Amino acid sequence: MNLKHYLPVAAACLIMAGCNTGKTGQTIGIDLANLDTTALPGTDFYQYACGGWMKKHPLTAEYSQYGSFTILAEENRKQMQGLIEGLAAQQHEAGSVAQKVADLYKMAMDSVKLNQDGIAPIKAELEEIAALKDKKDVYALLGSLERRGITSYLGTGVGADQKNSAMNAVYTGQAGLSMGERDYYLATDEATTKIREAFKVHVVKMLQLAGYDEATAQKTRDIVMDVETRLAEAFRSMVELRDPQANYNKMTMDDVRKQTPTFNWDAYLTNLGLKDVQEIIVQQPEALTAAAKLLDTLPADQQVLYLQWKLIDHAASFLSDDIVEQNFDFYSRTMSGAQEMQPRWKRAVSVTSGVLGEAVGQMYVEKYFPAAAKERMVGLVKNLQDALGERIKALEWMSDETKAKALEKLAAFHVKIGYPDKWKDYSKLEIKNDSYYANIERATVWASDENMAKAGKPVDKEEWHMTPQTVNAYYNPTTNEICFPAGILQPPFFDMNADDAFNYGAIGVVIGHEMTHGFDDQGRQYDKEGNLTDWWTAEDAERFNERAQVMVNFFDSIQVAPGVHANGKQTLGENIADYGGLQVSYQAFKKATAQNPLPVVDGLTPEQRFFLAYAGVWANNVRPEFVLYLTKMDVHSLGEWRVNGALPQIDAWYEAFNITESDPMFLPKAERVSIW
Numbered sequence: 001m002n003l004k005h006y007l008p009v010a011a012a013c014l015i016m017a018g019c020n021t022g023k024t025g026q027t028i029g030i031d032l033a034n035l036d037t038t039a040l041p042g043t044d045f046y047q048y049a050c051g052g053w054m055k056k057h058p059l060t061a062e063y064s065q066y067g068s069f070t071i072l073a074e075e076n077r078k079q080m081q082g083l084i085e086g087l088a089a090q091q092h093e094a095g096s097v098a099q100k101v102a103d104l105y106k107m108a109m110d111s112v113k114l115n116q117d118g119i120a121p122i123k124a125e126l127e128e129i130a131a132l133k134d135k136k137d138v139y140a141l142l143g144s145l146e147r148r149g150i151t152s153y154l155g156t157g158v159g160a161d162q163k164n165s166a167m168n169a170v171y172t173g174q175a176g177l178s179m180g181e182r183d184y185y186l187a188t189d190e191a192t193t194k195i196r197e198a199f200k201v202h203v204v205k206m207l208q209l210a211g212y213d214e215a216t217a218q219k220t221r222d223i224v225m226d227v228e229t230r231l232a233e234a235f236r237s238m239v240e241l242r243d244p245q246a247n248y249n250k251m252t253m254d255d256v257r258k259q260t261p262t263f264n265w266d267a268y269l270t271n272l273g274l275k276d277v278q279e280i281i282v283q284q285p286e287a288l289t290a291a292a293k294l295l296d297t298l299p300a301d302q303q304v305l306y307l308q309w310k311l312i313d314h315a316a317s318f319l320s321d322d323i324v325e326q327n328f329d330f331y332s333r334t335m336s337g338a339q340e341m342q343p344r345w346k347r348a349v350s351v352t353s354g355v356l357g358e359a360v361g362q363m364y365v366e367k368y369f370p371a372a373a374k375e376r377m378v379g380l381v382k383n384l385q386d387a388l389g390e391r392i393k394a395l396e397w398m399s400d401e402t403k404a405k406a407l408e409k410l411a412a413f414h415v416k417i418g419y420p421d422k423w424k425d426y427s428k429l430e431i432k433n434d435s436y437y438a439n440i441e442r443a444t445v446w447a448s449d450e451n452m453a454k455a456g457k458p459v460d461k462e463e464w465h466m467t468p469q470t471v472n473a474y475y476n477p478t479t480n481e482i483c484f485p486a487g488i489l490q491p492p493f494f495d496m497n498a499d500d501a502f503n504y505g506a507i508g509v510v511i512g513h514e515m516t517h518g519f520d521d522q523g524r525q526y527d528k529e530g531n532l533t534d535w536w537t538a539e540d541a542e543r544f545n546e547r548a549q550v551m552v553n554f555f556d557s558i559q560v561a562p563g564v565h566a567n568g569k570q571t572l573g574e575n576i577a578d579y580g581g582l583q584v585s586y587q588a589f590k591k592a593t594a595q596n597p598l599p600v601v602d603g604l605t606p607e608q609r610f611f612l613a614y615a616g617v618w619a620n621n622v623r624p625e626f627v628l629y630l631t632k633m634d635v636h637s638l639g640e641w642r643v644n645g646a647l648p649q650i651d652a653w654y655e656a657f658n659i660t661e662s663d664p665m666f667l668p669k670a671e672r673v674s675i676w
Helices: 045-056 068-088 097-109 111-117 120-130 135-147 190-209 214-234 253-259 265-272 285-297 300-318 321-336 344-355 357-368 371-394 400-411 436-452 500-517 538-556 572-592 606-617 624-633 639-644 651-657
Strands: 005-007 065-067 154-161 164-174 250-252 279-282 414-418 473-476 481-485 559-561 620-622
Touching: 045 606, 045 620, 045 639, 065 068, 068 097, 068 344, 068 357, 068 606, 068 620, 097 344, 097 357, 097 436, 111 321, 120 135, 120 300, 120 436, 135 265, 135 285, 135 300, 135 436, 154 265, 154 285, 154 436, 164 285, 190 214, 190 300, 190 321, 214 285, 214 300, 250 253, 253 265, 253 279, 253 285, 300 321, 300 436, 321 624, 344 357, 344 436, 371 400, 371 414, 371 481, 371 500, 371 572, 473 500, 481 500, 500 572, 500 606, 538 572, 559 624, 572 606, 606 651, 620 624, 620 639
Parallel strands: 164 279, 414 481
Antiparallel strands: 005 473, 065 620, 154 164, 250 279, 473 481
16 A cells, blocks of 8 residues: 555666776667667657667567567566476475465466366355345455455555554555546546447456356446446546545544444454554545445445456456456457467466565576675665765755755665565465465465554565566655665666666666655655655745646647647656656766766767667557557556657757757757756
């Protein structure tokens, strides 16, 4: 339930700060064939920097998008495949981590058993739901199902109390929409309406595959649409969800019960695994009110059909091939544009790596991430931290009072690199040879119980929220931490033989991006201890908001598809972080090479190579369906606009490529973003 920022990146750097100073034998790290030199940098920099790459990497049927990030993720998956299949080929002691990894993977790969089992793995749970005869019994069932990962009506979990960040608290918030986002139920544009109609067809097909007759399947479809549309009407938008103060409403359980008198909190929380809850943070009160009303008014027979749908929808990826294929057909083919399902081994590796993440991660780092690499990454992070500090000190729009607190927060950053110092204990998780879904459910219950057990206890600030093999990075405001898993710290985005222009342009910007999240429109609201509190002067906060609005307006003006615009407020935090990452890393790059400037190579200056390396991180081909999906669902801008939207805000980019008023991408200096 923590507020985290996830940056999907495929960049890596293990370089010591300033260690690359023009030594012989170094390369520029950039494949010139990835450029499209028929495009002009000032007209379409993304096409200029990535056009050759996009031509060389056309989308295949498997992908909704394929980019630099995908290449690294696929390479990681092949590495994990080798590790996991090596275990699967051997016998292991029952209860050992090796046995659990091997057996879960083998269950995922056993198509014969999966297809023989059909719907059988969830039959007992379907019957459990069918036994519901009285609405008053739904609350206990609701908690029990949620503990197993079957979320409906609302979602509850444990995370750091955002206003007392040293302690864990219970949160509840809007959740349970099958299509994930409220606009899929409410928007009336042609593309969304088409998806909504396809969802109705999908529900009927799935239920028929599960053994329901057509009349019952159609009745259930109508119930699903009614319930989820009514929930969606009470849900907050993606933009509204980005306001941490508005989504923090701590209440005593007595007050919660008064506001939702028909909701049996004792039954729900007990069956979810929570006891003696005294307070709860209600993130979206209006959504909770709507859920409570639905639970109280929906007849029991309709509750049964709705919850059975939620079970089938949840379990679909772990059942027989016909159900898996239908699930893919809607959620991936219709919603995202992918044409072909991933091979079974890829899906099996991903699930095994997800369920037993740190067990697989421990094997992964032992083979692919030497301890020395972790130490070298520390040096680069420190260099970027220094550069951000220098920029904060130089801000003309911020008062000394706020600057002092900003620098304190920066100095307090908790940096996590590569892998955790203490590995997760999987001894209580049982993996056995009954069914693939049964193992997934046991793993879900195990993870839920682990989370619920944290309620009311101190936050473990050494816990990782990503596995080491993840190709990603994050900033977590409640612990004021930046994390760079081992998965991103490898080629193709870090090249030990490449010069600083490349490495600062790629991983350097990624590091700066995560640091800037501590000072974006959300992160800036948390202090150095991770508490949601206002540490800004009123005047500085107003100046920040005015400058951030420039970013909002710029991205609102971008048309990502015919008649579809980017959402500047929804993507504001990530856009600020891209902007800050570029500014911070460029300053660190110039400082690192000041004494030994890098040469011009292949007609490209070091400054030009910095920006080309950055653009290369976001090289990507994407399907039209996925453009629409991401614009609704993602807080990140599309890859093209993380380049063409970010660089016109950066003065150094104009200087590097001699961009003038005559170039289409030119922005007058007065209209550029100026924050960090």
